[in-house]
């Protein structure tokens with residue numbers, strides 16, 4: 001499947017296309033996946049009988065890699081079709097962050113992503129957010145994942161929970177089983193007023209304003225609330241991109257690093273706030289309600305940049 005450009009999403013009016021796209025996007029960034037329970041006793045995946053078979057889905061190969069490729073850091077390919085060399089792990093505990101769902105081993109990224117998360121985490125207390133609970137980033141060598149996520153393949157994406165970090169270190173069990181906060185109302189038409197607060201607005205603003213952040217993916221209801229509630233400086237609103245799901249977490253995406261010539265940039269988001277007609281489109285019934293995941297053909301190695309084979313083969 002070819003990468004979907006965000007700029008085309010809003011201009012489509014064909015409902016059929018909308019339904020298909022919505023279903024695709026719902027699994028794109030793990031709308032529900034961040035809520036999947038983890039386990040304290042993860043079992044290694046069975047060894048593949050024919051890893052070199054060209055029909056072996058790339059996710060089965062990258063999903064079995066438990067360590068990064070020992071090479072200089074480099075993001076290769078596109079956000080939805082690529083891989084990562086020299087991945088770095090975000091430490092599971094920082095002064096103002098904790099990593100969740102450790103059994104997934106997805107706290108890896110390009111060093112730029114690690115720095116970005118640490119910067120956001122350091123700033124969080126200044127806007128009244130105690131710290132970050134960090135969900136999925138990338139696998140040690142990036143690439144497609146066996147569960148959840150269309151993107152997150154380059155080590156340039158991360159999911160951050162919409163629950164502030166508690167004032168104590170979470171246990172391993174809590175990190176596998178705790179649930180994040182849903183800020184969206186049950187009818188998906190707006191945020192839940194019992195949960196939504198000025199602190200959420202300050203959080204989205206602070207995150208969107210950090211250097212290197214190209215996009216912050218949020219449920220359309222959250223974008224709607226921001227469009228309505230943000231006063232004063234609205235220059236960052238265009239970076240908040242409406243995407244189904246993303247009601248328990250937001251997804252940050254940084255741009256291609258300068259050390260990664262093989263990284264394919266995404267078209268920058270349009271500069272207008274995105275609060276007009278384009279946003280209304282997301283609230284038609286056909287579009288707004290989450291759909292069961294569509295079965296799509298898995299990505300094969302032949303669809304990834306050739307360099308991703310070397311990443312898999314590297315020590």
Ligand SMILES: [Zn+2]
Pocket residue numbers: 028029030152157158159250251
């Ligand atoms: Zn995501």
